[in-house]
Each structure stands twice: as C-alpha cells, then as structure tokens.
Amino acid sequence: MREVFPNNKSKRVMAQRLNIEFTYSFFYHQKADWVSIHEKICQLLIPIRTSFPFFNSEKERKHGMEQLLHRQKHLVDFTHKVAQKFVFEGKHEEAIPAALHSLRFSIDTCGPDSVELVPAYLILAEASTGLGRLTQAEEYLSQAQWIVLKTSDCSNGIQSKLHRNLGLLYAAKGNFEESLYHLATDIYFASCAFGTHDISTSGGYFHMANVFFRQNKMDIADSLYTEVTDIWHAHFSRLIQVQSQTLTTLSCMLFIHLKCFILNIDEAQQAEASQVLNAILDIREQAPKQQPAKTANVVHALAMLHYLIFDFPKAHELGMKAFLITKQLPNQDASEAIHHLLKYIKSKLFYTK
Structure with missing residues (x-):
C-alpha cells in the first residue's frame, strides 16, 4: 500500500x-x-x-x-x-x-x-x-x-473501506486518476473479502462510475451503473425468496405483526441502497438516450427495497412504474418477475389497510 x-x-x-x-x-x-x-x-x-x-x-x-x-x-x-x-x-x-x-x-x-x-x-x-x-x-x-499500515493482519474489509474513502477524497479534489486508483484497490480488497458481486463491493463500482461520469466517459459509467443495479437487484430478489419461503406457513396477518423480527436489511443498508439506486435512476431518466430496460431494472430494485422494509404503498407505486415500462419491451421476462412482486405487495396491502 x-x-x-x-x-x-x-x-x-x-x-x-x-x-x-x-x-x-x-x-x-x-x-x-x-x-x-x-x-x-x-x-x-x-x-x-x-x-x-x-x-x-x-x-x-x-x-x-x-x-x-x-x-x-x-x-x-x-x-x-x-x-x-x-x-x-x-x-x-x-x-x-x-x-x-x-x-x-x-x-x-x-x-x-x-x-x-x-x-x-x-x-x-x-x-x-x-x-x-x-x-x-x-x-x-x-x-x-x-x-492500517502498522497492523500486519488488517482485514481486507477494512482496507477496502480505507481505499474507498481515499478515492472519494481525491474525487472531491478533482484528482480523478488518483481517485480511480484507490477505488479500483477498494474493489479488489472488497472482492477478496466478500466476492465480486456482493453489495459490500458494489459501492466501489458506484463511486468509480461517478468518477467516469464526471469525466464524460459515459460508456464506462453506464456499464458500472448497470453492474451496481444488478448486484442490488439480485440481492433483493434473494431476500424476497428467502422471506417468502420462511413465511409460507404464516398468515399475512401474522406476517404484519412479526415484521419487526424478520427484517432482512438493516437501516444503514436501506439508506445506502436508496441513495445509490435513486442516484442511478435520476441519471437513467435524464439521459439523452433512454434505455427502458435498464431504467425498469433500477425501478424494480427500488420496488423490492420498499417491499422488504414494509413500505408497501411505495413498493406498489414503483412496481407499477416498472411493470408499465417493461410492457413496452420485446422481452417480457422482467415483466413477469415484476408481476409476481406486485402480487406479493397487493396481498400485504390488504392486511395493512
């Protein structure tokens, strides 16, 4: 180092x-x-x-x-x-x-x-x-x-966070070359600690994408934003699947009463996911060249986030938005997945009224 x-x-x-x-x-x-x-x-x-x-x-x-x-x-x-x-x-x-x-x-x-x-x-x-x-x-x-330098057995996770912060500092200074070096190092250590497609690694991709965006290197930024979205989308999909399997024997009413005990995502992760995905959504919606499939993927991920934190009205609003976007696409696979999410959401909305 x-x-x-x-x-x-x-x-x-x-x-x-x-x-x-x-x-x-x-x-x-x-x-x-x-x-x-x-x-x-x-x-x-x-x-x-x-x-x-x-x-x-x-x-x-x-x-x-x-x-x-x-x-x-x-x-x-x-x-x-x-x-x-x-x-x-x-x-x-x-x-x-x-x-x-x-x-x-x-x-x-x-x-x-x-x-x-x-x-x-x-x-x-x-x-x-x-x-x-x-x-x-x-x-x-x-x-x-x-x-960190004097700690011989410092964990990969700690080193990842250190380099992420160094990357953010250099980005704030406008030194993009040094920023990208540290963010790449962050991704390396995070991948060693958690894997390349873990949400703990996604922050490095996101901040690196922001640097490329500021440099007007839109193709690279777009690729990295897509990677970040895919990581959170897959993470939420897994959580919903696990939650669904866990609750198959519980009534929806019992589900609502037990929600404080079965949250799969803590407040810091909620805040990170919301910050990152909403930032990417703003970029997608304001881009001169629209990419409906990628926009729908971000909105779907946000809908799943709100479902997991039991904000069912917002989850339904976002789910419908994603569903309407995907209905215009030739590939209907995403539309079907969103339709299943909307069914889950509607069943919970009935018990929260």
Missing part, C-alpha cells in the same frame, strides 16, 4: 486533536449532537458512567468488567451504524457527533492505536469530505492509514 499522507504526529498530538474535536462537537453543536445520537444512547450511557459497586469476590469483579466491556462494544457498534446511516442519507453534519462517539467508545474499549478505531475515522473522513472540509478529511484518513 502506498502511503498517501505522511504522518509523523505523536500520540500526544493525536489526543490533543481528538479533544479539540470532541469539545467542538459537544459545545458548539450540542443540538446536532442531541438530535443525531445523544438522545438515542442517553439511557445506554447510564450503566457505563455509573461507578462500580463494591465487589465481594474476584469472580463478581470479573463479571462486572465483562458486562461493562460488552456494553461499550454495543455502543461502538450502535453509534457506528447511526453515523453510517446519516452518511448514506447525505446528512454529513449529523453523522459527525455519532462518529465521534463511536471513536471515543472505541478508544475506551480498545486503546488509541487499535485497528478497531479505523471504521470511526473513515466515517469522520467521509462526512468531512461531504461537507467540503477536505483538510480535516485528510487528517482523519492519515490516522486511519497509519493504523
């Missing part, structure tokens, strides 16, 4: 910068902090900030420490997911307090040099890039890269 940002800062300087960031977030953005994350974790913080009781035995003390560590790790994971969701939704200002909380809990749990800090640094970098604070984004990425 080439070292993009030379980093000679000491741990003391790093700690000082973190303290400045926390102070800035908590005292100048208290309202944003409360809205974005603090309200959600307020009750979870109570047992962590409460002083330990007197333990009668070493066994009780050990159990108490294990419980504390478990709660801290839960907070790391929860705040990270909230921050990631905000980033996918384009709410970069709201993402920063949540990501700072995640970073602080990670430091408390794992120490200041652990690879477990990298995901929080990367979200902070992506949010800063989204806000146009490129110098700040570089500093966060410098910290993340320094940890």
